[in-house]
Every structure is written in structure tokens, then in C-alpha cells.
Amino acid sequence: MLLNSLRQCARAMSTATQPYPFSKLAKIPPVLPSTSTMPREPLLKGKGLMQHLTETLATPQKRNWLHTYFARRHPLRIHPGSVLTVGLAHAPTIFSGVLLSVRRRGLDTSFVLRNVINRTGVEMQFYVCSPHLKSIKILQRAATKTSRSGPRIRRVKLYYLRDSPEKMTAISAGVRG
Amino acid sequence: MHRLWALAQRPRLPCRTLHSTTVKRAAPAAEASSSTAVAKWTPTSVRTGVIARKRGMLVMWDGHGARFPVTVLQLENCQVTANVKTVRKDKSEYHAVQVAASDRREKTTTNAMLGHFRNAGVPAKYIVKEFPITPDAHVPVGTTLSAIHFVPGQFVDVIAKSIGKGFAGTMKRWNYKGLRASHGVSAAHRSQGAIGAHQDPGRVWPGRKMAGRLGGERTTTQNLAVVRVDTELDLVFVRGCVPGIDDAHVMVRDAKKKMIQTAQHEYAKGNMEKILPKGFETLPFPAGTKEMAAQLPPVIEAPTLRRSPFIPQS
Numbered sequence: 312m313l314l315n316s317l318r319q320c321a322r323a324m325s326t327a328t329q330p331y332p333f334s335k336l337a338k339i340p341p342v343l344p345s346t347s348t349m350p351r352e353p354l355l356k357g358k359g360l361m362q363h364l365t366e367t368l369a370t371p372q373k374r375n376w377l378h379t380y381f382a383r384r385h386p387l388r389i390h391p392g393s394v395l396t397v398g399l400a401h402a403p404t405i406f407s408g409v410l411l412s413v414r415r416r417g418l419d420t421s422f423v424l425r426n427v428i429n430r431t432g433v434e435m436q437f438y439v440c441s442p443h444l445k446s447i448k449i450l451q452r453a454a455t456k457t458s459r460s461g462p463r464i465r466r467v468k469l470y471y472l473r474d475s476p477e478k479m480t481a482i483s484a485g486v487r488g
Numbered sequence: 489m490h491r492l493w494a495l496a497q498r499p500r501l502p503c504r505t506l507h508s509t510t511v512k513r514a515a516p517a518a519e520a521s522s523s524t525a526v527a528k529w530t531p532t533s534v535r536t537g538v539i540a541r542k543r544g545m546l547v548m549w550d551g552h553g554a555r556f557p558v559t560v561l562q563l564e565n566c567q568v569t570a571n572v573k574t575v576r577k578d579k580s581e582y583h584a585v586q587v588a589a590s591d592r593r594e595k596t597t598t599n600a601m602l603g604h605f606r607n608a609g610v611p612a613k614y615i616v617k618e619f620p621i622t623p624d625a626h627v628p629v630g631t632t633l634s635a636i637h638f639v640p641g642q643f644v645d646v647i648a649k650s651i652g653k654g655f656a657g658t659m660k661r662w663n664y665k666g667l668r669a670s671h672g673v674s675a676a677h678r679s680q681g682a683i684g685a686h687q688d689p690g691r692v693w694p695g696r697k698m699a700g701r702l703g704g705e706r707t708t709t710q711n712l713a714v715v716r717v718d719t720e721l722d723l724v725f726v727r728g729c730v731p732g733i734d735d736a737h738v739m740v741r742d743a744k745k746k747m748i749q750t751a752q753h754e755y756a757k758g759n760m761e762k763i764l765p766k767g768f769e770t771l772p773f774p775a776g777t778k779e780m781a782a783q784l785p786p787v788i789e790a791p792t793l794r795r796s797p798f799i800p801q802s
Contacts, residue, residue: 331784333639336767336791354721357562357735361544364560368546400553401798419547443553443798 392453392464531755537741551792637776640790648732652704
């Protein structure tokens, strides 16, 4: 009887110290309460699985950004032509620029900012769900049908700004800070 | 820690419950476990694979924040339907595990297949495939395989039917360079050009690369790393791309080059630390089942072993 209790104690300790016995270095993410309200049966057949994974794999902050700033239709979405400042974990820690394009691919959503630094045009592409992207600050929003402030943009992708520095200065002229 | 498979000195005896081809009257798991001891993975063992469905591609970021693409594979009620053992004329043996996946309506299944599935005690399936194994890796018929079969950090080969490209020209099919875009070339910019010499040999060599059907054939992508395993939804995330369209059936097995051959080679050389990838103790053997998945954490991720690419090397 003593031997049985010792054996049970050893098994409990072994599972506690090694919850996954096949790999010592494997990471076990903490089990968060499920934020997705999707029923399980269709997911097991693959229906709506990719959408569910996009919701689940993104952190709450990134999920919020995908639903608001980078959604196709949301009152708070960022239009191309807006001026943003992003905070990064790696160098350069801060980068500001004009939003040229938003590439919407769910988790893989990214955007391109263009700036002219020391008379050199610099473009950077940022992935929204990357752990390096810490903050997004909107300095100036582009004009839309509802709001009149900011530059009036009639394109979704503003690659023409690469060839017209005068339009770039026109956009950045109204920016404070 | 002393690995238990290192103690294995003698080859295992063949299981006496197997017949010459397939098992009749599916033996339940309890009977098999009582007749043989719990099988342990050895560096010379070859495990079964699974059949999954390619659901799509996503993106993930590793521990350092480096981005990499992943393909999501989902196991759809993948069950073992038979254990195959064939003795060839030269007395050598072929062992395999027959696996089936994706339940299907009995009304649309042929009577022959219905009988086969009934013998195995599994519902009717859409796809039935075989994975060659070593004799110690047989799995009891009727076992439901789970995503826990793969360990994050290991390498797998993924086999599927590639996307069909139809009748493809030589530039697409064989990477021919075509002809010039201008300088007098008339209506032949993407054509093959010459297909042979002159009177000698006076014919076209066999095997001459020409236009024809491309794609829609069995393709293997090797050495894909498993980065995440989710047993709640039976998902295996592999790094990189996988042949085939979304929702296609794919066969996933341990990588022949980076897992099986490496294990055998390093074991023969005596490098016990290099037999499995870094940090690995062992692999689920003979297979990762639903019962095993219930005991283990629901989500497991691979570690990031590389150095950070964002910190410049001094």
C-alpha cells in the first residue's frame, strides 16, 4: 500500500515536472479562455477553420487592430494617405511615414509607410501581428467622404508618391509633430 | 537522462497476432497491449504516418520575432484499418500500417469497401493509404490517430497530388528560356525551338523534353519542420508549403532524410545526442492516439533554437 502511494506520488511529480514527455524544449502556451464562440463540430471538418485560427492566434491588441484600423469597413479604419508613427521593438524604434498601402491577408496583414529622411526616400513594411510592432499612433488621417480634414486621396495604393516629392511634402505639411 | 531505447539490444520478435496479409476480426487495443509489452521507439524503428487535409496557410512569428509561413494540416478522424505483413519469395518481410481518413456516407461507399471498413470496426472513409513500417511499429486496428503523433521540432515529409497545370508549354514545364521578345522573332517567343540535330542522328532522342500535361501528380515535399500541434482541433502546423489545393488529402510521415536516416546513422556511429532533434526524448510509439492526446497539453509549440537575426553578429 505504501509502495502504491509512492508510485502515485512519483507519477504525479513526473507529470508535473514533465507535462510533455517527448521534448524537453517544447513550449506549452498557457491555456487562455477561448475567445472564439465558434461551435466545435464544423471546425473539426475545416469549416471556418482559417478564420477561427486568425482570431485565436492573434493577441487581443493585434486582433483589435485588425478589426478596427485595418478592417475593410470600420469607422476607425486608417485610409491610405494618413500619416502614422509606429513603435518597434527593434531598430529603428520609431518610424513615421505616409501610409502607402494596406495588404489585407488576415494574420499576415501588413502596411507600407513612406518617409523622406535626410533627402532619402525610405519605405518600410510592417506586419500588424508581428511581436515587434508595439504601437501605432495616427498623426493625421486622410480625408474621407465624411471627414474633411487631411489630404484628399483618390487611390487605394499610393505608389505614385514615389515619383512626386512635392505631393509628399504637401501631405506632411499639415502634420504636427 | 538515460534514454530507454538505448537499452534495446535485440531485434523485436514479430507479433504473433498478425496473419499473412490483413488482420481479420479487428483485435481491439486491449488485446494487443496484453499480448505484447508497450512498444518503445528505437533509432531503427520506422513509425506510421497519418492522412491529413491541407486547410490553408498562415503565418507565425518565432521566439525572436522572425516571420515564417506555415501550412495548417488537419486530421479528420484518421484511423488504422489494417496491419499488413507480406512475406516475399526471398523470405524478406514487408510490414505496413493501413490508415484511412475522412468519414463518408455508407450510401456512397462500395460494398467491397464497406465490408473492409466493417472488419476494421471503423466508419466508411474517403481515402485509404498504407505506410511502410518496421515490424515493431504496428498499431492496433481501429485506433484513432491524433495530431499528438508528431512532436513540434521534428521534420516531416508531406505527400500530396500537386495542383494540375493542364497542358503546359516547355517554358513552364521544363524551364526553357524561349526566344527573344524582338529582333525579328516571328510568332515563336515561347516556343521550344529545335528538338534535335540533323541527319545524324536523324531522329528525336527519347526523353526529349516537350510540352505536355504538368501537375496533378503525386509530389513529396521533404523535411518540413513541425512548429505547432493542436490536439483540440487535430491540427499540425508545418513550416513552409505543401503540394495540393486546400482541403486536399495529404500523407504526412516522419522525414526519411532528417529523421529516419539521421537516427539510424547517428545510432550506428554512437552519437546518442544527435539521434533525434535537440531536446527530444523520444517519439510517440507506435503512434500518437486520441487516448494519448487526452493526457497531454492541448497545444504544444516548437522551441526557437536559432540565434536572433535582429541582433548583428559581432
